[in-house]
Amino acid sequence: MHLFAQDLVNGILAGGILAVVALGFSLVWGIMNIINLAHGAFLMLGAYLTYQLFASFHVDPFLSLPISFVVLFALGYLIQTYLINWVARAPILTIFLLTFGLSLLMVNIALIVWTGDQRGVTTAYSGANFTIADVTVPWTKLFTLLAALAITGIMQLWLTRSKTGRAIRATSMDIGAAQLSGVRVAHIYAIVYGLGAGLAGVAGTLISLSYAVNPGMGDPFLIKAFVVCVLGGLGSVEGALIGGLVYGIVEAFATQLDFTIGTQHISGSGLQDAIALVVLLIVLIVRPTGIMGKATA
């Protein structure tokens, strides 16, 4: 029973981070129809930025959240305006390829700048924890989850209440009509892509607290972002959150599966990715547009 509760907590804490990773990816994909393979690289840059600020100026990682967001937002805005926009009307796959190339560029620039050494952000409070009813909760991960919830909430409010947010949603629904009513689509797209990069940067900052920082660190998270955003429903803010939590919890419980068939030992923790992916496939077959997706594609 206690392990059950602990796993639930582990799953929710891990899922919160995945939700932030997937959020920016989901917005870019859902609104602009771009499968952004550079998302993992943005995440990595956010983590390095946090590491560098921490190592050189002792800036607390949580304080560097807004810095990561602003810097990566600017980078994303520029990339969309000067590179992606150039081929905006080419087939979707062309842009997919462009983001692949950009990702390779950024990862290898990071390799030159920071080398392949594993870096860590270990603060004075890192690893501090408290225990309630036999369930141990690390403070950093709890704050990471709270930050994730806050970010999701702010994004949802901003998208539904602000003028720019409404313009973004209008553009995603009907680009022609939005243009007619005076929305500057190129600018809106640059903002959305910037948001995607900025959110990836924020995710990178949060991840640097528990995961080793290195140039290739974005890859496993990128793949999880794929799954999480489809699990929840593309382009949906609350979908990313729910998808992240579902993914985290499924993985946590999968870890405890442990049995043997014949001579074949089945280890749930070795198969945690496969189990999460099978859950994804089942969800998609039952609900082809994700848990929170609209009924029709």
Added chain:
Amino acid sequence: MQLRPIAALGALILAAGLAAPSGPAAAAGDTIVFGSPVSLTGSLTKEGHLTQEGYELWKNYVNAHGGIKVGGKTYNVDIKYYDDESKNDTSAQLAERLIDQDHVNFLLGPYGSGTSFTVAQIAERKKIPMVEGNGAAEKIFNQGFKYTFGVLSPARRYLEGILQMTKAQKPPAQTVGITAASDAFSQEVAQGAAAWANANGMKVVYNNKYPDTATDVSSIISALKATNPDVILNAGHLQDALLVQKGLKEQNVMAKAYGYSVGPDTPDFASSLGKDANDVFGGAQWSDAVKYKGAPGFYQTAQEYAKAIDAAYHHRADYHNAESTAACLAFQYAIQKAGSLDTEKVRDALAKLDVTTFYGIIKFDSRGINLYKPMVVNQIQNGRLTTVWPALTADGKPKYPAPPWGQR
């Protein structure tokens, strides 16, 4: 202007470039050329660089000291590198390129068991001897390969020393919990540790694996914590060692000893974790405390070697450095003994090699792996790597049991 001629021209340049040999031709005049595909980018970049440093240090030493004498003639050495991007499937092509395009005389191993296995296949087919110091999975040596030699102790030995050491403490450790990454090397390490524990009266209370791509191991740690082992072992790589060590603290998992197959020996472990890295044990192929007196022709003691690494690369000598250098030394002594650069003669000399170096004994069994050199156990004590086992080579006493988190 038509674009088609441009396309044709581009294709021609491409074809010409592919067919052109690069670098110096083998044994052109007075140089012996070695080739090695190592991980210069990708997930094993750090380990790949340490490997390359070990090779380069040897090359520079030999060239500065007059080269290698082969049957009355002296040769300088050169090493040709390519980047395998830390991927098992790229090393095959690179090994072929080194042999057929660059005409290297011999191969030095890549970093990692998967890549070493792939290159071993090519070495075998091409009948080019390879000595490797960074692929410890015994599977490589159970294929009947005749041209592949490993200077390092096999994977199953990596964590044995830590278990021996904890069992020798008073009161002796009785239970073990093991977590392991799912790759071939880590699995062999974990199986070896579990087998040793079972054979020596220790109880394995937890033994499970996680995917190489794991981004969160907290649930594995929760399950491990529930079994309350005396000794916690991890068989993995630097990246997941960091993840596990942070996770253990976050869930306040108290064991008497924490041991890693890979991690504590690399400077990144202590620099990333700070105080949380203290009192952790690492199984190592070598440390700068070992007390061998090597044959002449290279630095003869571990201490001289460590000084040279520090002077050249400004960090503490790591066992990845040493085992890579040892691979080069195996070639150096075998070539001298063979008195020839002929691949068959050098292969036979390698098979019969029995030499002591700063790194320990280099001698291969019939399968080509070095079973004659013991592993050592290091512990991070106050941020410094100290060799604590076996007692004969130790430069410090193990700190056991580990104090609670926060008091390290």
Added chain:
Amino acid sequence: MTTTAVLRRIGLGGITGSPIAIAVALALMVVLLAVPFGHNGYLEIVFRNILMYAAMAYGWNLIGGYTGYVSFGQVAFFGAGAYCSAVLSAHGIDNLFADVALACVVNALFAIVVGLPVLRLKGHYFAIATLGIALALSDIVANLDALGASSGLAVHHVDEAHFYVYYYAMWLVALATILGTYFIARSKLGFAFVAIRENEEAAAVLGIDATRYKITAWAISAMMAGAAGAVFAPANGFLDPSIAFSVDSNVFPIVMAILGGAGTVAGPFIGALILAGANELLQRYFIKIHTLFFGAMIVIVVLILPRGLVWLFGLKGGARTWLKSLTAYKA
């Protein structure tokens, strides 16, 4: 001028793509027959890998380029084909024909079983489902002791003197995928695929049984990738999940097909040749920063040739049209 008008004027369009490009591709294939005569194992491996990537790119092209169902999981079929060879080899059967035949049968069945539910998904959701299948399969194999789990299997292979056999086997597989694509593209099948890509509902109105054609496309594409895998495994001599289901084998064929020209007959081959060749050269001359240049190269090609390299061949009016059309894709 609208984008479509630009495309028509410069000679793109049509279901097979530029006939000149096809002729060039086939001529290059004939030239590639000569590679083993150079007795250079390295070049043999380089071009064998190019042929392998080309075969996989054709597999992807059929479902992603022609039918418009972008799959991110073709490596599942490559890996399944490779493991077919490994299993046969473990049972003492070392015969390339048997390997390829088994891989094709297994993959066709695999594609049909998985395709029935998955091909109901559209667009992004289909893409992710296929990625999920590939990743899950890789994970499952890594945990199956019978398949060597993560430490892999040694696959018996021939000696150095007969190594060229794998080269020609891969050449045949690649040729079969090129010709297969050409004849499919010109047949009723090809028209049905393109009709589904352009508008699935309208295709249904025309009496095209979309489900049947989609599954056909996917099964054929699975066989193409599987055949390549079946030849690759014994040629490589060693197979583990990280090799059989590598990210490169998943991403490269897609990148090659798009860079060469998705939905054309010559595109994937030309893409594979240029991309793998350039990668090889960069790797050789820029040892530490080759991936950086590789990334830069992709970015530049996409920006100056957004419809793929095949475009160079079909172009009417030369460089001037090209320069004019450069801004055609700007938002």
